[in-house]
Amino acid sequence: MNQAMRIGIIGGGQLGMMLLEAAKETTNSVQYVVLETQEDCPARPFADAFVLGSLQDPQALRRLAAQCDILTWEIEHIHVDTLIELESEGKTVIPKPGVLKMIQDKGEQKAYFDLHGIPTAPYHLKSDADSWDLDFFSGERVVVKSRRGGYDGKGVAIVKKAQLMAHGSPFSGPILIEQFAENVKELAFIVAVDVHGHLETYPAIDMYFNPESNLVEFLYSPSMVSEEILLEAEKIAKKVVATFESPGLFAVEMFLTESGEIWVNEIAPRPHNSGHHSIEGFQTSQFAQLNRILLGLELGPMGLKVPSAMINLVGPSDFSGTYQLEEAQFWESQTDVFVHLYGKTETRPDRKLGHVTVTANNLDSLMLRAREVQARMRIIPS
Numbered sequence: 001m002n003q004a005m006r007i008g009i010i011g012g013g014q015l016g017m018m019l020l021e022a023a024k025e026t027t028n029s030v031q032y033v034v035l036e037t038q039e040d041c042p043a044r045p046f047a048d049a050f051v052l053g054s055l056q057d058p059q060a061l062r063r064l065a066a067q068c069d070i071l072t073w074e075i076e077h078i079h080v081d082t083l084i085e086l087e088s089e090g091k092t093v094i095p096k097p098g099v100l101k102m103i104q105d106k107g108e109q110k111a112y113f114d115l116h117g118i119p120t121a122p123y124h125l126k127s128d129a130d131s132w133d134l135d136f137f138s139g140e141r142v143v144v145k146s147r148r149g150g151y152d153g154k155g156v157a158i159v160k161k162a163q164l165m166a167h168g169s170p171f172s173g174p175i176l177i178e179q180f181a182e183n184v185k186e187l188a189f190i191v192a193v194d195v196h197g198h199l200e201t202y203p204a205i206d207m208y209f210n211p212e213s214n215l216v217e218f219l220y221s222p223s224m225v226s227e228e229i230l231l232e233a234e235k236i237a238k239k240v241v242a243t244f245e246s247p248g249l250f251a252v253e254m255f256l257t258e259s260g261e262i263w264v265n266e267i268a269p270r271p272h273n274s275g276h277h278s279i280e281g282f283q284t285s286q287f288a289q290l291n292r293i294l295l296g297l298e299l300g301p302m303g304l305k306v307p308s309a310m311i312n313l314v315g316p317s318d319f320s321g322t323y324q325l326e327e328a329q330f331w332e333s334q335t336d337v338f339v340h341l342y343g344k345t346e347t348r349p350d351r352k353l354g355h356v357t358v359t360a361n362n363l364d365s366l367m368l369r370a371r372e373v374q375a376r377m378r379i380i381p382s
Contacts, residue, residue, distance in 0.1 A: 005030045007294055008068030009043065010055055012036030014342040014352065015074035015271045015287075016043035018279070022287035030295065035064040042343045043074075058082040065091050070294055072248075074270055076104055077149065094195075094294055095248030095269045103267055106176045107147045113264055118240045121255065121263045122179040126169070134161045134177075143178040146171040156214050181263075185225065185256040188274035189237035192289050195247045195296050201237060202282055203304045204230050205274050207253075213314070213350045216273050218374060220309035220366060221281060225256065233262050240264060249290045251275060273312070273355075280338050280357045281308030306359045309370035313354040315347035316379055323347040324382040325354075336360060337373055347379060 007023075009016045012034045020032055020043055031048040034041070035055065044050055049067065053060025055078040062082065065071060070092045071083065083097035102108050113120040124136060125147070134142065142164065146155035157170045158180060169175050186209060190202040204223035207216050223230055237252040244250070251272030255263040275286035284292070284300030292300055313325070322345065325331065331339050341354035358373050360366035 005070075005295075006033055006048075006068040007031070008033045008035065008064045008071045009047075010035050010061065010064065010071065010073035010078050011075040012038075012041030012043035012047070012050075013074060014042050014354075016041075017046060017342060018276075018340070019043075019074065019271060019287045019290060020046035022279075022285055023291040026288060026291065027295065033064060033067050035060060040345065045343070055079065062086070070094060072270075072290070072294060073100070075151075076100060076269070077151065080104060094246075095244065095250070096246035099244045099246050099248075099269050103269055105147050106145050106150075106266070107174065109266065110176065112243075113240070116240065116243045118236065118264050119262055121181065121265070124177045125174065126177055127174050132161075132165055132177075134164065137161070137177070137179050139180060139182070141180045143180050144170060145176040145178065147174045147176055154214075181255060181257045183258050186265075187223065187225065187233055187254045187256055188219075188272070189234060189252045189254070190272065190275040190278070190286050191237055191241040191250045191252060192286075192293065192299050192302065193241060193244075193247050193250070194293050194299050196298075197245075197247075198299060199238060199242060200299055200302050201234055202275065202278065202286070202302050204233065205277075207274055215312060215314060215350060215352070217312050217314075218309065218370070219274060219277065220307070220363075220370065221277065222304055222307060222363070224363065229256065229260070229262070236262055236264060240267065244269075247293050249286060249293065273352075276340070276355045277308040277310040277357045279340070280359055281306055307361070307363050307366045309358045309366055311356045311358070311370065311374045311377070312352060313341070313356060313377070313379060315349050315351040315353060317349045319381055320348040321346055322382045323353070323379050326378040326380045327376075331356075331377065336369060353379060 033049040034043045034047040035051040051064045065086050072094050080101045087093045107125045144157045186207040188205040193199045203221050205221045206223045207219040210217045241250045251268040253265040271286045278285040283303050338357040358370040
């Protein structure tokens with residue numbers, strides 16, 4: 001009897017959890033092994049096996065690899081050089097770890113965009129010792145990003161030039177300074193590439209970010225941006241992902257400026273917050289699609305099934321500790337509202353605890369219903 005295929009997932013957070021949920025719905029003959037630093041991570045209850053260890057520990061990554069035929073990840077902050085070594089030794093890693101190595105450094109990512117003719121916001125790379133020379137940027141404010149280690153809105157600050165000159169960088173280590181554009185529209189495309197190089201995109205997604213936390217708090221699809229602009233944006237998303245020459249799932253985040261320019265902001269080489277509504281809204285969810293890619297299958301259909309919006313459920317600013325969703329039974333009874341809690345035992349300010357998808361027959365109804373749900377749904381102490 002042949003041994004079941006084993007897929008290793010580096011990271012056991014909510015993205016790994018939802019990948020496993022999707023996989024278990026469609027595949028019975030494949031086993032999934034999760035590597036994570038904490039045993040009570042969201043993905044563990046859904047995994048067939050578990051490796052306890054740091055995602056930055058080469059030995060832990062090798063212990064996972066020794067048990068698995070294929071490796072993937074659900075978070076970028078891992079010891080990528082070990083994955084590059086494993087790939088050179090014959091291990092299948094999806095996406096290719098060289099893509100992740102570039103993306104881990106926001107400065108290298110920007111240089112990559114330049115090299116391949118991908119439009120992006122004007123920028124400078126700086127170290128703490130550099131002079132600022134901010135005349136390059138128009139307006140009073142600039143965006144400052146830590147080149148490494150940022151996540152979930154951390155490592156990004158919008159600051160006044162005068163403040164930067166007076167007080168220096170808000171982050172330690174090398175930084176990226178970027179042109180700030182007022183009133184940009186934020187878009188995302190989820191791009192899927194199978195192991196044969198076939199590349200397709202999901203419908204465009206309109207995103208809204210919380211100005212305090214820099215987290216996505218609301219998004220919807222289909223986009224309300226004009227078809228002409230969306231066709232150009234999709235072309236750019238496909239172009240940058242095609243340069244990777246790698247199978248995988250990639251989220252391409254973009255800015256649409258007031259003057260109509262399209263700037264690629266960042267790429268996430270994994271399932272992404274901007275695609276969570278795909279579980280209910282698209283023909284194949286981003287998680288089911290990644291599983292198909294890992295299994296070597298052709299891409300599943302990627303069309304819009306129903307207009308859908310997503311609301312992030314994050315920890316309130318006024319308490320930490322155990323929590324519950326207010327009116328949980330009521331929300332579970334709603335046929336157009338789908339609550340996904342991530343099983344995290346404690347809340348803290350701005351911690352991602354879950355998300356909610358809202359569906360409707362048309363965009364006007366969707367926006368009204370989604371805003372009603374967003375205003376009413378609350379995380380409270382338990």
